[in-house]
Amino acid sequence: MTEKIKILLGVTGGIAAYKSAEIARLLIKNDYLVKVVMTRTAEDFITPLTFETLTNDQVYKYNTAIKDQPMLHIDLARWADLILVAPTTAEFLSKICHGRADDILTTTCLAFDKKIVLAPSMNKNMWENKATQENYQNLKKRGILFSGPEFGSQACGDIGSGRMKEPENILDDINQLTKKSTKLFKDKKILITAGPTIENIDPVRYLSNRSSGMMGCEIANAFYEQGANVLLVKGPCNYRQKEEIQSIEVKSAKDMLFSVEDNIEGCDIFVSVAAVSDFTVKDLSENKIKSEKNFKLELTKNIDILKTISKKYNNIFTIGFAAETSELKYNAVKKLKDKKISVIAANKVSFSEGIDNKSNSITLYWGDGLEKILKLKDKRDLAIEFVEEISNIYN
Ligand SMILES: Cc1cc2nc3c(=O)[nH]c(=O)nc-3n(C[C@H](O)[C@H](O)[C@H](O)COP(=O)(O)O)c2cc1C
Structure with missing residues (x-):
């Protein structure tokens, strides 16, 4: 039996955070092992309980008690084969670009030397802002991978670039990256x-x-x-x-x-x-x-x-x-x-x-x-x- 691919799903505080639950569900359904890390702001948009239920595992929150696991960020970085952050806020993009490490998700990303995939989600002006675009280009040069964003209607009513890709399309990108096919009826x-x-x-x-x-x-x-x-x-x-x-x-x-x-x-x-x-x-x-x-x-x-x-x-x-x-x-x-x-x-x-x-x-x-x-x-x-x-x- 082949070992399951382990994905650390980072959830940040954007309006598309509710779609992360569907991403977690699809990943699990496609036979990935999933652990979830949330930023403090992400918890304003979706509760850890949702992910705990979907993954049947503990969710690592910004204030996860570390007394039993002082090297949690290192352990998580060693455990995961891939980190997917969906949604990725403008704030998170900036933090990761500048090597910030002020919570469990950013610290784990900094300690991680395998593939990181970001799925940006933000208002079109935030996405088109020169600061965001420079961060985006820098991260691409450093080998960080991107799933989206897309052009389309946004939660704020605008139409433009910055919309998060739909969960199934993010899954397709992850599958392609891990060379895992999604044959739903294999050998049936x-x-x-x-x-x-x-x-x-x-x-x-x-x-x-x-x-x-x-x-x-x-x-x-x-x-x-x-x-x-x-x-x-x-x-x-x-x-x-x-x-x-x-x-x-x-x-x-x-x-x-x-x-x-x-x-x-x-x-x-x-x-x-x-x-x-x-x-x-x-x-x-x-x-x-x-x-x-x-x-x-x-x-x-x-x-x-x-x-x-x-x-x-x-x-x-x-x-x-x-x-x-x-x-x-x-x-x-x-x-x-x-x-x-x-x-x-x-x-x-x-x-x-x-x-x-x-x-x-x-x-x-x-x-x-x-x-x-x-x-x-x-x-x-x-x-x-x-x-x-x-x-x-x-x-
Ligand atoms: C209602 C609401 C919706 C927001 N939606 C987004 C969003 O879609 N994308 C984004 O980049 N920031 C968004 N923000 C701003 C972020 O929540 C803010 O930058 C926060 O500091 C991000 O923190 P985090 O990246 O650590 O989760 C929103 C804020 C509010 C109050």
Whole structure:
């Protein structure tokens, strides 16, 4: 087993300090060992208790009693593989540039000879101030690394540079620096269905729906990018998944169920994105139905792939999709319960949204009344967000 990378997270007294809790959470979730050091002012913005709870460890405050550990700054500097200070105030930037050592965080930084990453966060005028810019340039020359800041809207209402990078983007920078990848579904076996199914009426006609297969293929791509071993069972559609993803092409709901059952053994997750035909033709005509006169087509309820799988394989994490034209929540939660699945992803459909469109929005429902809205966006981006959210629910 490889040893965990140890990160000392410094929190200083800026308005973005509340985001440090999310940074600590993300670091821990990504398998880093985290200890937190706070400045005195940081405690005006967020309580040490928040970090103590997240890290399940003591937080080192500016006035941490040192009688048991007189060389605390040296011990912390030896312990950490990397120091991340997020947010970094203008004050802290200045202190670190001038070699100040008047609290536990600055003293530890001075005693530290490995990588220090600063995530500045301040008003645009503070950031653009010559003093701050000189400190910033000096620190860069000395090998101090920076994650941000970014241009954007600020807590004070200004728009400009100085905004702290979002926690997930800071995490990406840390991962890149430590060469640690964030594969959320590494080696997980995932079976996904996509596209429509077709039900034959006679040798030339069939019943189907408008599913393009895009959502299912993009979800397969997103799981694959997160390290999963993906198998895609696809109904007839033109949308293509990444070449590296293994797929099986099927036509009817029955074929799809057979394919799923043949391959489900050993899977960790089953994602049913396919728009499976809810009805099938009662009496399949062996001959082409003559066009001279009207005829009545009788339909019967089709097999329910998702329900069958969740019932038979209750150790598999099952995710279903529900396209609804009305009463989204009511219908989705009903399906979640009736089919006894782990998560349901519901989306509103009409002639202009959801199915056969390039963008979509989804609401996830799971557990006892939990829900999360994934806002309208391009289906590729939505699939990436979907997979990240599923990782939160699954873990
Ligand atoms: C409400 C409030 C918000 C502040 N936000 C910021 C900020 O976002 N960035 C910054 O550099 N300073 C900010 N400051 C100023 C710092 O808190 C101040 O410079 C403090 O001395 C920083 O101490 P520290 O870096 O040791 O934590 C803010 C002050 C107040 C009162």
